[in-house]
Amino acid sequence: MIQVSVTSTEVRNQSGTAKASGKPYSLNFQTVWFHTVDRQGVKNPYPEKAEIILEKDAQGAALFYPVGEYTLAPQSVYVDRSGNLAIAPRLVPLKAATPRPAAAAA
Secondary structure (H helix, E strand, O other): OOOEEEEOOOEEEEEOOOOOOOOEEEEEEEEEEOOOOOOOEEEEOOOEEEEEEEEEEOOOEOOOOOOOEEEHHHHEEOOOOOOOEEOOOOOOEOOOOOOOOOOOOO
């Protein structure tokens, strides 16, 4: 499981005209922090900053992730049209820890 921390709901927009097609584009990004491991499987001491592209609602507004702890959804990993393994991060919230029942008074 890859843990992802979202610490801000700030969205960065990048828009323009694609050079190849001449069509306009608009992408929304959100900064997240990935808790990764090294090649030996040892957890890195600090999370790593990355930007993910956000989906849009029917009106074109960015669907940002609320502040919280997440993991990658299974649909984040797919095989692209070239046959290469690819990742398009989609996040699912980590379940909150279930509170333990209070100890009975003796």
